[in-house]
Amino acid sequence: MTTTKVTRRATLMGAGAVAAWLASPARAMLDAAAARPLPASVEALIARMTIEEKAGQLNLMAAAWAGGVATSLNPAGAAGNFDAQLAAAVAGALTGVFNGNGAEMARRMQRAVMKQSRLKIPLIFAADVIHGHRTIFPVPVGEAASFEPELARRTARVAAYEAAGAGIDWTFFPMVDVARDQRWGRTMEGAGEDRRLGELFAVARVKGFQGEDLTADDAVMACVKHFAAYGAAEGGLDYNPVDVSERTLRETYLPPYKAGFDAGAMTGMASFNEIAGIPAHGNPWLLQKVLREEWGFEGFVVGDYTGDEEMIAAGFAKDSRDATRIAFLAGVDMSMQSDNYFKHLPGLVRDGSVPEERVDRSVRRVLAVKHMLGLFDDPFRRIDPKREKARSRTRASLALSREAGRKSIVMLKNEGDVLPLDKGRKIALIGPFAEGQHDINGPWVVYGDNANAVDLATGIRAAGARSVTVTAGSKVEEALPGGIEAAVAAAQAADVVLLAIGESEGMSGEAQSRTEIVVPAPQMELAEAVAKAGKPMVVVLKNGRGLALSGAVREAPAILVTWFLGSESGHAIADVLFGAYSPSGRLPCSFPFESGQSPYHYDHKATGRPAPNMTEPYKARYRTAPNAALFPFGHGLTYGTIEYGDLRLPARMAWDGTLEVSATVANTGRRAAEEVVQLYVRDRVASITRPVRELKAFRKVALAPGARETVRFTLRRADLMFLGVDLTPTVEPGTFDLWIAPSAQAEGVTGSFELVAGA
Known part of the structure; x- marks a missing residue:
């Protein structure tokens, strides 16, 4: 495994950063690999295959010999008889399996196929390696709070190193869905509400998993998912329809997918949702016109778990055979878990409903990816039980988990400098997550x-x-008899209270949508009671989404958002609590005032009646909350005291020129700090109304006590583009407001400039 030291001072531009990453030598190597034709021996396999064997190469099933908690993560029916699955693989009925039980399982299956099958086509082994394999890193939205894509590349590299050691060739990650409704449980799998941040983390994660050589025994093929706009599900309800304009789809939701594919991911996954009445698994406009014709994607598309079959319940297909025909002709190359392609594709070809050349094309795409992974040269290159054990949870991997954990923590409040804590004080650690x-x-x-x-x-x-x-005080969603009394007594005897509350693992993730994104009532009762003890209270939140905080939790002098941090969680939180590390995380998703504001995102439109305050009537606000966030995107504090000043902003930007803008950021506090300096822009007047702010760039800087630094950004006309009336990229001369600020709602330093038309 290769490790790379990350500088503490990294410039991370928006479009420029994506372009730079995609122009890297690793990207060039991937392009070359994708452009190489299949070896004649592999190409000849297609001519020798029966239609059943071709269908088998497009059929992916959950491993019968499942690994870890795999069988509980998907609907019933994931597991079966291993001997029967082994026989199906030998018969050519399977392209591979997912979420299996490690290298020994993979070795047995691959050995049987390579010795006993007719065509000797190697299996591919896939898995949901979402935020770590054996070493677990922060949930992806938490890691995005680091505002450090290079960190995500490093954690993905370690995840690939461990997973490949266990025989895994392919991961169903990254999830790049922009999530603007915190009720949606799968917020935890992505990078939050912002398109630009989503693009950067998509690129980082693809590069991390795939490395610089896809044939290496520590490289794992990435799968960009869920295509497309799954994060826009109506009401934040998982699997629900999506109905957004093509403009919103192209401007907000599609760019992170394209960034991931452009970074070299050769597989994508169709999403469960429909868009404008057409399920993604049956949408040729999405899977062919956009993905292949416009973007030039040459890899293969895999369906999500029984996604083709689910078009029946959605009312889009009449039966399994019809669902197979629709999904395949729409552009889903490989079926996952329904077994429909193996059951129905041969018959559909024979009766002329599906052209065999279309089947051949999909099979060629699958074999090409297996070839890129080096499986035809060495089917066992990632299968080694000894290596599996040696790579698992190494000291370096656990150290990275701890680093990622503390960089993911966001300090929302720290009134009266409650934090960092003195180790000599009496601490009452209270809560169900204590x-x-x-x-x-x-x-x-x-x-x-x-x-x-x-x-x-x-x-x-x-x-x-x-x-x-340590006192529990309550359970997660239930009261604990005598719990509050014991917690209050502990608080009264202490100098400071640490209140560890929030969501359980089962309250976040797939199929865990919530109508109220609040701390559960029993925990709120605990918080209110403990707060009355009158001791300084630090709330340590566990969560997989933005939350609407209220009461004693909201009013606590100090609040840390700690997400789910993985293997080294306790150490990472302690590093921040006691000042060994100054918090540097920033919110990748807004925390609204109230649940009813969902969906909420910082880059909303102004409307014709913007509300500068809560006193003016007939303005765009709720009766009880402004059209703003309690804690906005980009917000986060450090143990230093950060001041912004000395904005340098030219008055004009030439049409084909650049705009160099800078500000001074100073740490006037007594402790070292890391600040995420953010650049936002608003196009005041345009032919299409523009958001109140859009993140264009950010830079993370380290500042010693008393230090100051001039932070510079460069804007180009391309950074100001939007989709015009005809849905093509455009930019118009005019006035642009600009902020260099610590969050999407902070003023920081602000000014304006003119984009001037002309040569």
Whole structure:
């Protein structure tokens, strides 16, 4: 495994950063690999295959010999008889399996296929490696809070190193769905509400998993998902329809997918949702016109778990055979878990409903990816039980988990400098997440184990806290008899309270939509009671989405958003609590005032009646909340005191020129800090109304006490483009407002400039 030291001072431009990453040597190598024709021996396989064997290459099933908690992560029926599945693989009825039980399982299956099958086409082994394999990293939305795509590349690299050691060739990640409705449980799998941040993290994760050589034994093929706009599900309800304009689809939701494909991902996954009445699994405009004709994608598209079959319940297909025909002709190359392609494609070809050359094309795409992964040269290159054990949870991997964890933590408040804590103070650690091997790794972990993760109490004690009492106080969603009384007594006897509350693993993730994105009532009762003890209180939130905070939680002097941080969770949180690390995370998703504001995103439109305050009538606000966030996108504090000043902004930007803008950022506090300096722009007047702000760039800078730094950004005309009336990229001369600020709602330093037409 290759490790790379990350500089603490990295410029991360929006479109420029994506372009730079995609112009890297690794991208050139991937382009060359994709352009190479299949070897004649592999190409000849297609001519030798029966239609049943071709259908088998397009048929992916869950492993009968499942790994970890795989069988509980999907609907019933994922597992079956291993001997029967082995026989199906030998008969050519399977292209591969997913979420299997490690290298030994893969070895047995691959050996049987390579010795006994007629064509000796190697299996591909896939898995949901979402935020780590055995070493677990923060949930993706938490990791996005680092505002450090290079960190995501590094954690994906380690995840690939471990997963490939266990025989895994292909991961169903990254999820790049823009999530603007925090009720949606799968918010935790992506990079939040912003398109630009989503693009950068999509590129980073693809590059991390795939490395620089896809044939290497630590490279894993990425799969960009869920195509497309799954994060826009109506009402934040998982699997629900999506109905957005083509403009919104192309401007907001599609760019992160394209960034991931452009970074070299040769597989994509169709989404469960429909768009404008057409399920994604049956949408040729999406899967062919956009993905292949416009974007030039040459890899293959896999359906999501029984996604083709689900078009029947949606009322788009009359039966399994019809669903197979629709999905395949729409552009889904490979079926996952329904077994429909193997059952029905041969008959559809024979009766002329599906041209065999279309089947051949999809098979060629699948074989091309297997070839790119080096499976035809060495089917066992990633299958080695000894290597699997040696790569699992190494010291370096766990150190990276701890680093990623502390960089993901966001400090929302720190009134009166409650934090960092003095290790000599008496600490009352209270709440359902105070201790115990549960709810640490987070949702969507197939191979990790909470039993191996560090809980909060352990981390705090390991950091050297001298006096810590632990009291649960309540369960996650139920009261605990006598719990509040015990918690209040503990608080009264302490100098400071750490209140560990929030969501359990089961409250976030797939199929975990919530109508109220709040801390559960029993925990709120606990918080209110403990707050009355009158001791300084630090709320340590566990969550997989933005939350609407209220009451004693909202009013607590200090609040840390700690997401689900993975293997080293307790150590990472302790590092921040006691000042070994100054919090540097920023919110990738807004925390609204109230649940009823959902969906909410910072880059909303002004409307014709913007509301500058809560006093003017007939303005765009709710009766009880402004059209704003309690804690906005980009918000986060450090232990330093950060001041912005000295904006340098030219008055004009030439049509084909650049605009160099800068501001001074100073740490006037007594502690070292890391600040995420953010550049936002608004096009004041345009032929299509523009958002109140759009993130264009950001830079993370380290500042010692008393230090100041001039932070510079460069804007080009391309950075100001939007989709015009005819849905083509355009930009118009005029006035643009600009902010260099610490969040999407902060003023920071602000000014305006003119984009001037002309040569």
